[in-house]
Ligand SMILES: [Fe+2]
């Protein structure tokens with residue numbers, strides 16, 4: 001694209017758009033570092049949706065009733081859809097899904113650390129919906145107003161589906177809590193395992209999150225990690241009470257002065273270990289994704305061959 005407008009003027013227009021809290025669109029000029037940051041964040045988000053299908057997907061064949069199976073199947077399919085909307089958003093910046101998937105499989109891009117924890121019991125299906133999708137909602141609702149247009153618009157649709165995910169999880173746990181002592185114990189055991197990893201989903205504490213400040217200045221992020229973590233805790237405590245489960249944090253207490261809960265810190269050493277690849281399921285998750293990608297090669301080849309054959313039929 002040739003343009004007579006000089007770069008400083010384009011940069012000023014970009015800054016003004018961000019300041020107005022308007023959207024940056026694919027056709028707009030943007031700083032290289034902004035483009036890279038959006039691609040990195042959206043890719044990481046897309047990978048999380050796709051890898052996130054695995055822990056619960058493992059329970060589809062073992063769901064205890066047709067209703068539970070249909071619900072879980074729909075939820076896991078939604079996550080595939082979320083991944084696809086997000087890969088489409090990166091394509092508007094000229095980065096293909098194929099390239100990003102190859103980066104993921106090569107270990108060069110990350111996904112949310114939460115999906116490196118296994119789903120060990122059927123109660124985990126409920127807990128993942130309640131806590132993991134619940135944390136995702138806290139993270140994602142503000143992203144509906146993120147500065148990059150295609151990302152923000154994808155988030156609007158994704159958030160509607162995430163709230164269904166959260167409710168189906170909570171409803172499943174509520175049903176189990178009304179069941180036998182054994183079922184109640186399963187729910188508590190599951191919540192004990194997922195509580196801390198769920199808090200880690202918001203990322204490291206603000207003072208250990210070097211990219212936050214620039215991302216907020218560009219309107220890519222609108223709240224800090226610690227703000228969102230606080231919001232999640234305050235939202236979840238009354239839900240835990242209604243459910244009748246105990247959150248495994250002895251420091252969790254209402255702070256009248258702050259009008260918010262005080263709570264303990266997750267084990268950040270564990271967080272960094274999992275991020276760096278040593279979580280309980282990192283190798284398994286990537287191996288599974290690689291197998292699916294390799295086994296799908298013929299579909300991609302056939303799609304390209306079909307598109308090329310059809311192109312030739314179109315008169316120039
Ligand atoms: Fe999702």
Ligand SMILES: [Fe+2]
Pocket residue numbers: 079133136161162165
């Ligand atoms: Fe979800």
